[in-house]
Amino acid sequence: MDNTKSLLLTEDLLGLVTDLYQLSMAAGYFEQGMRDTATFELSVRHLPENRSYLVAAGLEQALHYLTHITFSPEAIRFLQQLPAFKHVSSAFFESLKSFAFCGDVHAVPEGTVVFAGEPILRITAPLIEAQIVETYLLSTINFQTLIATKASRITQAAQGREVVDFGSRRAHGPQAGVLAARAAFIGGCKGTSNVFAAHQLGIPVVGTIAHAWVMAHESERDSFKKFHEVFPDNTVLLIDTYDTLAGARRAAAIGKGLKGVRLDSGDLLKLSGEVRRILDAEGLQHVRIVASSDLNEYRIDELVRNGAAIDSFGVGTEMVTSKDAPALGGVYKLVEQVRGDRAIPKMKFSPDKATYPCKKQVYRKKDGGGNFLEDVIGLEGESIDGIPLLTQVMKEGKVCYPTPTIQEIQGASSDNLVHLPKPFKRLSNAEVYPITKSNGLERKRLEAEKIIALQNNE
């Protein structure tokens, strides 16, 4: 009777985790004998609402995917029976049996602050390979970058007070909760409630009790006492199940062994102050106050500015869905194609969606203190002042740089944000960070535009 499906992704079927048109185009390139090498760049066309910068994230999972994508016999069978593929030769399906990604990848390291129009990732590979991987790369980098960015705004607002991720239950499915936990850590969170994420990533896992614990006992007092018996070193008690201030007094009755209390409803500013006084009156100055309940950067900013007695913020829904700007519009565009020994610049002209051709590099100019001054988007290899942001991370399908630890990535993100001057990172009404295109790039664009117009002039 049970024929339920998990919809968990599995490595053997990674080849199918893409849009059909990538595979149609791959089949088309194959059938037409197009074995050109192509370069695609992934960038974000416009920053989302309320965002003035992005924190790049997701590269590690993108590289894992590139090193593991294959087409299993089952995947190939499925494609072969699709009506749309009826006229595709068996040679194409045969070729999928030995499919492996063998291209080069350049990327901005995770944790780097980037802006609209700047390539975050660049793939140079046989056209077919570069095409098939688009969807997974976009989904991976779009989402983690979205959440790392949101988390960085939230941790900034907290001004050094702890922020932890409580969002799994509201994330877009079970895997999104795990990816969000990673990205939130990159954006400055101190830990996550997601145990799987903590296990995989080696980051701190946090949390103690929910309302159910309190409700499952005869009385709140009894529930607090019982929890303390089992977790004497980690007694953080949720005190708002029935009446927050009465709950605070009952928690205080635990005495020195109490580690913290959590507020999850009501006026957090007012309640945190009152709870602090109750705890302090009992000599429990060491007890930390954790607050949760629909928090975001704006509410945390208000709480912190008004001196709320909160030591740690548990943030869920708003962070893991990036609620005020829940999508990142990353795109992946063909910019160059090598046929024989000729590199052909590629661009499109679609209204509001036109692209720049050629392999690009981002050059970041900094002052003596390392503060960001401006970025120039230029050609790869162009002689431009500034530190190039894209570095090679994969060579012929193999990871070729020391993959950083998640702690190192968090450090990079924090360091980047410290050096992004204040006007560009204000929570609201931030200034637009200065970005220009190099003369070399503008020249290439004009040239390419002319050639393509000519080719299409019929």
Next chain:
Amino acid sequence: MDNTKSLLLTEDLLGLVTDLYQLSMAAGYFEQGMRDTATFELSVRHLPENRSYLVAAGLEQALHYLTHITFSPEAIRFLQQLPAFKHVSSAFFESLKSFAFCGDVHAVPEGTVVFAGEPILRITAPLIEAQIVETYLLSTINFQTLIATKASRITQAAQGREVVDFGSRRAHGPQAGVLAARAAFIGGCKGTSNVFAAHQLGIPVVGTIAHAWVMAHESERDSFKKFHEVFPDNTVLLIDTYDTLAGARRAAAIGKGLKGVRLDSGDLLKLSGEVRRILDAEGLQHVRIVASSDLNEYRIDELVRNGAAIDSFGVGTEMVTSKDAPALGGVYKLVEQVRGDRAIPKMKFSPDKATYPCKKQVYRKKDGGGNFLEDVIGLEGESIDGIPLLTQVMKEGKVCYPTPTIQEIQGASSDNLVHLPKPFKRLSNAEVYPITKSNGLERKRLEAEKIIALQNNE
């Protein structure tokens, strides 16, 4: 050098895909010898912005999880070394070795229209089991319900024209794209571009070419011709890479073998009309026009009302992130606990987050034509007019109902929406559907409130 991690979820580690506090509470219940049976209900406290109903979805993946969750030796080792669990006895970890969910589940069938406050799922199981599974159940049902609801609004706006899911690249990670494809189909989409989702679910997979195909060729005309050679039966051409109307004329040159064209930028109303005229002038009345580009229910409604010459809408970002309301606030609350042979009603009083105790049922009253009149949230087994929405789907850990096909679920959702009267499903300014609580339930609440207040009265 390569130590990248996939962050794909695996069945052997499903026990860890939860919030730490669920496991802390489980350990606490275990250590305190609390072997009570508990009933938890999953419901949505308030409807999200711009929503007047929900389409329930995600049950199948929830049930799959419940039948597959275990704690592998690796998972247990990880938990055992957590500092927070230092004082937990080895007997608890030993018990996890044989952990299996053996409870009962009642649920509203997928595709059913539900409203705020109505239980969508109810779990009755040993307290420990019911507690651990909370996070995964919430994340699964919150997300799919969110997207099925959004998709139902979008397909309604399309008034019978086809809508397909193109959203994987902007979904919240690779698995979210797959879950969104399923939920979008439930909400009325005709297919998805996600090949893995199509493979797993047996739903139509759609899509032909992207701009890269056009750009990868010497000229747009050449690219169209080449694609038609490989896909003579499925030639849907993207025509906006350089100039949409010129693209339409080049596509028309394919002749009778052309199946469709796609617009992906610009003024879709104006362009679709112009493209239709170009196609018709060549006798290509059969060629379909597909449109994509940041579509949502509001834009589709406007296009349809203004008579846009569009046969199929490809919807991505806005649907798979439910962009205008990207989170569903489902909660999972303890409502009853059985100790020995005594059933104890449970509720919490937190400001704005208070709950109703006891096992509940939703009774839907309909008129002679099957149209929904009102819902009553009452007690399970209470004698109330109306059709009960929750049915038993799992008994002692085993699925005990014939799991419907995805096509049947889509049919149920469509049937539900047909019978939801218009005022309650308008895209904007919809009326609030009438829901009342039964007298029996209100009485139980007052009783429980009194008892709990007394127990906490110190």
